[in-house]
Amino acid sequence: MAATAVKMVDFDPKAWDLDDKLEHLAKNEHRLVDVDWFLGLIDQAHMETIKVLQWLQTLVHHVPELNGYRQHVNDLYKTRAAKCLPSECKKTEIYPLAVTQKDENLTTELRDAIVEFLSQLGQKDGDYVRRLILAGGDGLMYEKFLQMKKIPSIPS
The missing domain is CATH 1.10.10 (Arc Repressor Mutant, subunit A)
Structure with missing residues (x-):
């Protein structure tokens, strides 16, 4: 498995806050998200x-x-159509993390791989920064993530 860290700049950390997401889910606010809501986000x-x-x-x-x-x-x-003026644009810093020999098809090894990737970022097991993580894969990977959420030691 491989992972990449992307340094985020000029953003609101609350947008990635896990506790905030869980609070919104508890209030059932996701039911308000529809096509019109998305269209309202467009300038x-x-x-x-x-x-x-x-x-x-x-x-x-x-x-x-x-x-x-x-x-x-x-x-x-x-000028008129620019959303990000050249003086404001910044290069995105991307850092490939060390690969792991874990098998993502096994839920426990997928969990171990994520723990390993987080440790490469300076986060320690049991003391994680409570932020959302972008992860991708196919349908099986999605199923494994759902299974991982049921493991008690993983914050959901």
């Missing part, structure tokens, strides 16, 4: 700007008479 004004610029870009690239406006449209993408 509609920004989307409208992008749509207009896409059409303008198509026109200035395919109508020879409008060729002189190419640079202006490109500048609009860099």
Whole structure:
């Protein structure tokens, strides 16, 4: 198994807080999440700007008479449509962790692998930072994660 650590910058740690997630689940707030909720997260004004610029870009690239406006449209993408100005953008720091010989198909070994990966990050068994962890895999991996949550020594 392999794992990668990604250094998070400029974010609210509460977004990854396990206790906060459990509190929201206990209040049954996840029932409020639907398509309209997700659509409400979209910056509609920004989307409208992008749509207009896409059409303008198509026109200035395919109508020879409008060729002189190419640079202006490109500048609009860099200014009006920019969500992250170049001075604010930061390189994401990614650290591959040492691989482990554990078998992710066995629930206990998957748990041991996660404990091993957390120890590489300076976290010790029984004294973990209570944050959510992004993990991926196939359907079997998902099933193993569900099984792992039933192991008493793993915080769920």
